[in-house]
Amino acid sequence: MATRPTFGQWLKHTWLDIVTMAPMGAVGLGVYIARPAPSRSFPVIFSDSEIVLPEFGNPLRDEIIPIWLAAFLASIVPIFVIPLMQARIRLFWDVNNAAVGLLYCLIAAAVFQVFIKWLIGERRSHFLDVCKPDLSLDNDRGYNRKGFGALYYTREVCTGGEDEINDSLESMPSGHTTAAFAGFIYLYLYLNAKLKVFSNYHPAMWKLIVIYAPVLGAILIGGTLIIDEYHNWYDVLAGAIIGTVMAFSAYRMTYAAVWDWRFNHIPLNRAAPFAFAPGEGDLAHAVFTRRADWGRMTNYSDHHSKAKPPLIPPSIAISPCQDGVATDSISAFQSLPSVDLADGLW
Secondary structure, three states: OOOOOOHHHHHHHHHHHHHHHHHHHHHHHHHHHOOOOOOOOEEOEOOOOOEOOHHHOOOOOOOOOOHHHHHHHHHHHHHHHHHHHHHHHOOHHHHHHHHHHHHHHHHHHHHHHHHHHHHOOEOOOOHHHHHOEOHHHOOOOOOOOEOHHHOEEOHHHEOOOHHHHHHHOEOOOOHHHHHHHHHHHHHHHHHHHHHOOOOOOOOOHHHHHHHHHHHHHHHHHHHHHHHOOOOOHHHHHHHHHHHHHHHHHHHHHHEOOOOOOOOOOOEOOOOOOOOOOOOOOOOOOOOOOOHHHOOOOOOHHHHHHOOOOOOOOOHHHHOOEEOOEEOOHHHHHHOOOOOOHHHHHO
């Protein structure tokens, strides 16, 4: 699996995913443009003309980040970063598994959330502004002027545009946030595995910043939807949960682990099982970092499969002290291995 396949070999390996992704994308698009399935009842005003639920009476505003841009960023940023990491990793199957996993989570998350929008939905914060209800149109039909105090109506009393009303009834969950968290949490998991931020050595702080930058991006995209009042806070939370679950699921499908730092960088082979033994597999060196001997093919197995003595000898902790200083301290630290400054950066 370490060698780059021909196009025919790759297609034989991946054709089933391609066949699955195409109809899934088509189904998602079809459901996205469909009319909302449920007919919700909603209160408008009390008898004294006070709005019952003012949180749904916000003005319709332009989106700060439109849905197409959120989906574009959630896909294009990981698509840019993954090949960039190959400047050091240089493995076809790492690019393949990372890209395929990204498509898994983006497509699955999109289909998942559009079905919830279509079958369940919720009113957007600007629903009443878009609906423009005229209560004289109810004619006491169906579920209009029903419920406690005869406060509830259906969309039959709306006089706004059909498309805007349909869209305003599909707030739950947030598609922006679903896409953002699917793509950016997946990128977070990928960067963590390749940089070995949580592993067996003390990494540089810039790595912590790099892996959490995508998480910040996803949160900011979700936050803009509350600022521009295009979504309720719980719509954003639901989208974040869906996107995160899909990201974790897709990453684990294509890589040997999510949190286990010994294996979470290793792309899985569709045709052969992974043994989950340190140093196992021909792609065990598929990491970006070079600290602590990570990514060095010649000594990967020795370094990560065999126990090594601690960096600071145990004699320091138990040696007798003279004037408050361990007698073996100087000799112990003099015996520490030297560290290449360039390695400290990566």
